[in-house]
Amino acid sequence: MKEKIRIASGQGFWGDLIEAPYLQVTRGQIDYLVMDYLAEVTMSILQKQKNKNPLLGYAKDIPPLMKRILPVCIEKGIKIITNGGGVNPYACADAVIEVAKEIGIKKLIVAVVSGDDILNKIDAIISSGCELNNMDSGEPITGIKDKLLSANVYFGAFAIVEALKQSADIVITGRTTDTGLTLAPMIYEFGWEEDDYNKLAAGTVAGHILECGAQATGGNFLGDWESIENFAEIGFPIAEAYPNGETIITKHDSLGGKVSFETIAEQIVYEIGDPKMYITPDCIADFTTIKLENAGANRVRVYNVKGYKPTESYKVSCSYEDGFSAVGTLTYSAPAALKKADAADKILRKRLELLDLKFDEVHTEYVGFNSCNGSLAGKTNPDDLNEVVLRVGVRSKDYKSVDRFTREIAPLILTGPPAVTGFAGGRPKPSEVVAYWPALIPKSLVEHQIKIMSLL
Amino acid sequence: MKKKISEIAHGRSGDKGDAANIGIIAYDDEGYQLIQKLLTAETVKKYFEGICFGNVERYELPNIRALNFVLHNTLGGGGTVSLKLDAQGKTLAAALLNMEIEINN
Numbered sequence: 001m002k003e004k005i006r007i008a009s010g011q012g013f014w015g016d017l018i019e020a021p022y023l024q025v026t027r028g029q030i031d032y033l034v035m036d037y038l039a040e041v042t043m044s045i046l047q048k049q050k051n052k053n054p055l056l057g058y059a060k061d062i063p064p065l066m067k068r069i070l071p072v073c074i075e076k077g078i079k080i081i082t083n084g085g086g087v088n089p090y091a092c093a094d095a096v097i098e099v100a101k102e103i104g105i106k107k108l109i110v111a112v113v114s115g116d117d118i119l120n121k122i123d124a125i126i127s128s129g130c131e132l133n134n135m136d137s138g139e140p141i142t143g144i145k146d147k148l149l150s151a152n153v154y155f156g157a158f159a160i161v162e163a164l165k166q167s168a169d170i171v172i173t174g175r176t177t178d179t180g181l182t183l184a185p186m187i188y189e190f191g192w193e194e195d196d197y198n199k200l201a202a203g204t205v206a207g208h209i210l211e212c213g214a215q216a217t218g219g220n221f222l223g224d225w226e227s228i229e230n231f232a233e234i235g236f237p238i239a240e241a242y243p244n245g246e247t248i249i250t251k252h253d254s255l256g257g258k259v260s261f262e263t264i265a266e267q268i269v270y271e272i273g274d275p276k277m278y279i280t281p282d283c284i285a286d287f288t289t290i291k292l293e294n295a296g297a298n299r300v301r302v303y304n305v306k307g308y309k310p311t312e313s314y315k316v317s318c319s320y321e322d323g324f325s326a327v328g329t330l331t332y333s334a335p336a337a338l339k340k341a342d343a344a345d346k347i348l349r350k351r352l353e354l355l356d357l358k359f360d361e362v363h364t365e366y367v368g369f370n371s372c373n374g375s376l377a378g379k380t381n382p383d384d385l386n387e388v389v390l391r392v393g394v395r396s397k398d399y400k401s402v403d404r405f406t407r408e409i410a411p412l413i414l415t416g417p418p419a420v421t422g423f424a425g426g427r428p429k430p431s432e433v434v435a436y437w438p439a440l441i442p443k444s445l446v447e448h449q450i451k452i453m454s455l456l
Numbered sequence: 457m458k459k460k461i462s463e464i465a466h467g468r469s470g471d472k473g474d475a476a477n478i479g480i481i482a483y484d485d486e487g488y489q490l491i492q493k494l495l496t497a498e499t500v501k502k503y504f505e506g507i508c509f510g511n512v513e514r515y516e517l518p519n520i521r522a523l524n525f526v527l528h529n530t531l532g533g534g535g536t537v538s539l540k541l542d543a544q545g546k547t548l549a550a551a552l553l554n555m556e557i558e559i560n561n
Binding site for chain 1: 462466467470472474480481504507513515516524534537539540541542546548549550551553554
């Protein structure tokens with residue numbers, strides 16, 4: 001058994017810093033590169049791309065990235081784990097193998113984890129008695145079933161472990177949990193069992209710290225953010241994992257950013273609910289047991305994590321079409337910038353009313369005054385504002401209403417209050433609203449598949 | 457003496473559907489005792505009046521000197537449904553840290 005392994009985060013979401021994975025594999029020693037590409041909305045976007053072209057539906061950044069990093073990873077023996085396979089992990093694996101051939105790689109084992117996509121099995125699942133009730137509202141899924149765009153089960157680390165056991169150099173998955181990407185190599189290398197709950201919880205905590213990339217190493221840090229050095233080449237986090245479940249979170253020395261008690265603590269509290277019940281398919285981790293300790297420059301020890309047996313369910317993330325929306329903006333300048341923007345909003349709303357358009361919601365914000373902190377902005381003196389961006393959003397089931405709204409913004413420039421600008425970008429475009437439907441499904445109703453796609 | 461919470465703590469916020477979560481972390485034990493005493497679920501609910509329209513749940517993580525608040529019905533529907541500029545509640549932690557508290561010496 002290895003004495004320790006180093007797992008590096010390469011992406012925190014699809015759209016993250018493109019250079020990060022390259023820097024992770026070239027600027028120091030690591031054993032695994034893990035990359036999270038999937039947010040709830042991402043799956044529906046990928047599903048739409050796949051509907052238009054059966055060869056798409058995965059994170060398109062992956063093949064060009066592999067072209068750059070595969071030679072280094074093969075030379076150094078770095079394994080890659082990513083959930084960027086999205087709704088088409090096989091096509092992603094094909095594309096990766098193509099790229100590998102192109103750059104002259106002779107041997108590569110790519111493992112695909114699938115089975116998470118249950119969109120075509122919804123009817124069978126419902127008839128087996130699982131109504132996929134919305135976890136928040138309790139409603140059964142039948143009401144929106146015909147509008148579903150995607151439906152994916154979150155698999156945990158153990159599916160990836162199976163893939164690693166088959167000597168995979170690269171593991172490409174569909175919807176696996178972000179934390180499972182980091183936990184899997186620990187289970188695989190250290191031989192942890194399914195009931196080693198404390199260790200699984202420790203690995204899950206490390207996964208939670210790594211899953212948003214540089215948010216653990218000084219990015220978006222609300223402490224003394226001005227003390228963070230070299231944001232331009234910020235180092236993404238690395239978990240140095242030990243067989244007993246302890247981890248040291250660190251980064252490559254030559255890269256920027258900071259790893260401290262404070263930067264790690266901020267990421268620990270990010271997007272959590274009840275900290276005693278951080279539920280994953282692998283375990284329930286109790287975040288209140290986590291202890292942190294500074295362990296040298298840019299090194300933080302994470303230890304004492306307690307965990308419990310997982311639940312009998314997988315989480316399912318569904319997305320469905322829910323009408324259309326559009327957002328329009330115009331900029332008003334001083335004096336009385338807010339007063340002008342407010343008058344323009346009233347004129348716009350009156351026109352929408354006269355046109356008898358149907359909206360579920362019309363939402364106005366004044367960027368520079370209240371768009372971030374809403375009613376808390378009351379303390380600001382509007383006369384102090386040098387400029388204000390009027391930002392109006394609408395949402396409707398009726399496409400025509402939203403489309404007409406997009407044509408009512410520009411006219412305000414010549415037909416409303418003065419000192420207005422900022423319409424160079426043209427009319428806003430209506431976009432489809434994709435709503436999110438979280439549900440649970442008994443683990444017994446779904447099974448993952450592992451497929452090895454080798455280049456030999 | 458009046459102080460801003462940002463002088464004794466830092467934090468981070470994000471989304472969970474239509475709920476926002478705000479984690480506030482004190483810089484030291486003394487600071488943790490203060491936020492533990494002063495930042496109740498009710499205080500936070502009242503502070504975000506006009507932004508948070510649901511319940512506020514409060515959780516404690518004493519090992520890392522943190523409090524976690526979950527603010528329900530806060531993000532205008534959340535995800536891509538929300539028309540808010542800050543549909544994910546990213547700026548709410550900074551807003552809470554800007555709150556003034558009275559500290560007795």
